[in-house]
Amino acid sequence: MFHNRGAAARKKKASQGGEGDDLSATDPHLTDPGLLRKHTTFRPYTVPSTGITYPRIRTFYRPHPYASKLPSRPRSLPLLVFCHGLGGSVAQFAPLLTSLVNLGPCLAIDLPGCGRSQFAPTNWEAYGCHALAELVATAIHEHLDMEVPEQDDASDSDAEMELIDLDELQLKPKSTTREPQQIILIGHSMGTFHLSLLASATSPLSREACQLRSRIIGIIPICPGTTTPSKKVTRIAKVLLNIPTPIFQAWRSIDQRGGPQSASVLRFAGEDADEETRRLQWRYNIQSVSKVWRRYVWGLLPKYIGVEAQENTTPGRRVWSGVKCPMLLVAGELDSITKPTEIPKILAFLGREDAVDSLGQCKEQQEQSSTFEIPDSAAPIAAPPIPTANDSDDSPNAKPASPAAVSSTQYIETHTLVGARHTLLYATTTRRALAGLIATFLRRLDPRLDAGWQLQHLTTEGKWDVKNLEKWRRTPAVSGVIAGQFRAMKVLREVDETHTPDTFAGTYGRSGGQTGGVVVAVVDISHETPPYQPRGLEGRGIKYHKFPTVSKLQPSREEANGFFAVIDGIIQEIAASDSDSETSLIAVHCHYGFNRTGFFLVSYMVERLGWTLGDAIEVFARMRAPGIRHQHFLDTLWVRYGLGETRAG
Structure with a gap:
């Protein structure tokens, strides 16, 4: 009964390449998954602490479809917040979001110049690590404790989805009799930097951003990073970033020769990656704009005063040791961008060297990398290895900072996915397993974030039914x-x-x-x-x-x-x-x-x-x-x- 009519035509089409060979398949507006398009708005954010206005930020916000039918006392369901990595976009979370939007309300933004967000402003200070963390905090503040009327899917249209704004969504503050809505943070690569700054009790962010910490009940760093570039590394990186644009672009073009088979793709996806994963990585690489990428990398480099990194430094021992909430740490066994050895370092900062991950490798992988890699899910160039000097704050010879007190009740779970790489968010071989790990962790944080429990409640309460x-x-x-x-x-x-x-x-x-x-x-x-x-x-x-x-x-x-x-x-x-x-x-x-x-x-x-x-x-x-x-x-x-x-x- 299952037959192969037209197999020859399909084989010919496959040999010539599919949609991914069309230039339109790399346009972030044309390739945006339907779920994201449907719940996307474009809006400005002005960050109170910096005064910086980002005029057009793609904002994905999807309330839980049955929020009005689930228990909302003493508080509504936690807000799940997603933050992508350097050169990435919300689209990279699409495989996770298709599952998690049915567990709780979800919020994510394309950082400025990434994905579908406008590259504005263009001043370099707007792209510092702390400045972007403040932007994420502003977006969260504006979506907390909001009531969204139940939407009828029959009223949706493609045009409405692209033109909708917050006023049309009729967002209204929830009843003040409820307790404040809680937050769960989910970040990938560089996104874990911004989210750890929000969750840490020792964060240098503004008072407005740090106010969120009391609401954060869990954080999920995926492919996290911890290393602050040393003074020497910072100096070399700044020299490389000052290379004239034509030379930089030529370097990038060479790295991208071969399309989905290029070095720029294989560096992240691996030579054994399937066609779909390679094409997705190729798309994200093309969508990473050089002038934007350079600002982000610049923003990751600290400013040194004497021998210590003082300003705009990426989170290291000081920040990670202050994260007190439950944590799910996930790494890829074969990730060469943010290596799995980063997880044992975070555990050490937290005073939890005894913890063992899903491969039992925490103690075995504590050696420090001899190079500093830019944690980028879509780097436009293949940067040469930069030796890491021992004057880094996190080097083995550095004097350890006094760790923050760790609650004896803090729950920490770690997983190193076998055979996984930096693409584990969207790779066909790992994305479903990752979604399952996250769903299990969410149930620990709030029992209502469980699909089975929600279905049982809706069934027994007579609220689980079809539309119309x-x-x-x-x-x-x-x-x-x-x-x-x-x-x-x-x-x-x-x-x-x-x-x-x-x-x-x-x-x-x-x-x-x-x-x-x-x-x-x-x-x-x-x-x-x-x-x-x-x-x-x-x-x-x-x-x-x-x-x-x-x-x-x-x-x-x-x-x-x-x-x-x-x-x-x-x-x-x-x-x-x-x-x-x-x-x-x-x-x-x-x-x-x-x-x-x-x-x-x-x-x-x-x-x-x-x-x-x-x-x-x-x-x-x-x-x-x-x-x-x-x-x-x-x-x-x-x-x-x-x-x-x-x-x-």
Whole structure:
């Protein structure tokens, strides 16, 4: 039943390169994931302590979809705050956000000049490590304790998502009778510098920024760094940063030769990285603008007064020893940018040398690196190793500073992911495992940040249900067999009388009597937490797969490729099992099973099965009447696949 029509055409297309070979695939505005676009605003921030105004900062803020239905006393759910690394963007957190936005409200900004944020102001002082930490603190302050009315997805449109502002979101202060909202910080690489400054009791930041510390209940540094460049290293780095721009650009161009196979990519992703990870890293490298990158690097270099680093220094012993809240430290075993040896150093600063991580390597890896690496997830150049002099504050021969008192109740968890590199945020081999580690840690901080608990609460309280129940009830449940491989359906409902996981499995699974094939897998492409328990399917032999997408937005080519990969993986699992692949079907659902479901299935039929676009649209409409309803979805399909065909109607 699973066949390979059009395989030759696909092979030819793959040999010529996919979307990533198109220049548009590196534009941060065009490649922004749907979830981020939907909940993005562009707004100015003026930092009170510095007086610096950043005029147009991309701000991602997504309240919890069921916040109004979950317990909010004595306080609302904690705010999850994300901070990207040097040369990175919020888009690098997209694989994590697709999971974590369903646990709690999420906030992230593209730092100025990164991702979709404007490169302004251009004065170098605005890009110092402390100045950027103050900017992050300002953004957090403006999103704490805010009430967001429940949004109806049916009102969303692509235009609204790009033009929306905070006034349109109708953010209002929460009731003053609640206790202050708490904060959990999640940072990657250089982002851990900014967040550790916010969390530390020994932080040199302003009073306004330090006021957040009492609300911070946990911090998750991913690929953290601790080393303050020595006086000698700082001097050499400043000389390199003063290289004329044409020479700097030529250096960068050489480093990027080969595209996704270039040294600039392999340095971060590794030679064994899969194609998707390499292309993502290539995209982030291209999006890192040299003039912006140079300011950030300059801002990481301390100003020395005598032999000690005094101003704008990156967090070292003094700052990390003051972080008193629970901490989840994650590193990549093969990360050559911010090495896993940074974790034992942080534990030593905290007086916790006895702690052992998931590889049991904390004590074995305490040697200090002989080079200072710029912690950048998208460095535009391959900088030569710079010897680290022993006059660094954190060198083995330096006199240790007096560590801050560490609470005996401080919970610290560490993990070094086997085979992982600096790309572990978005690498296909590690991103799901990382999301799982973070979700487990979040449950320790607040039991309400648990998907299972939330689902149980919503079910028992009668609040866990589909949108627009009457419309859902009027919608036919399951389509006929499409292209010999699929069924399209509306989302299952745990508390329904007829369309539940149990009844679906009994009708369409192995024990059912349906002709045309047996459903062995369900792919849920809705973004929300489903209003049913997936284990109800899996207990009846139907595997559940989640591939979250956003309603009302046409899926991008990258999202379509991701869906193809999910389906191809399921087909490979079926072929490798004892199942009869000739009678095995895959069911796909969004909310109602028409628009997103139809778009992805039609795309798969064209790309993977060799159908013409017209035939694929017609067959889907016949088996799942009336077919794809959104005209802009159909227009996108015709532009993408049907320019050589005559369009019906």
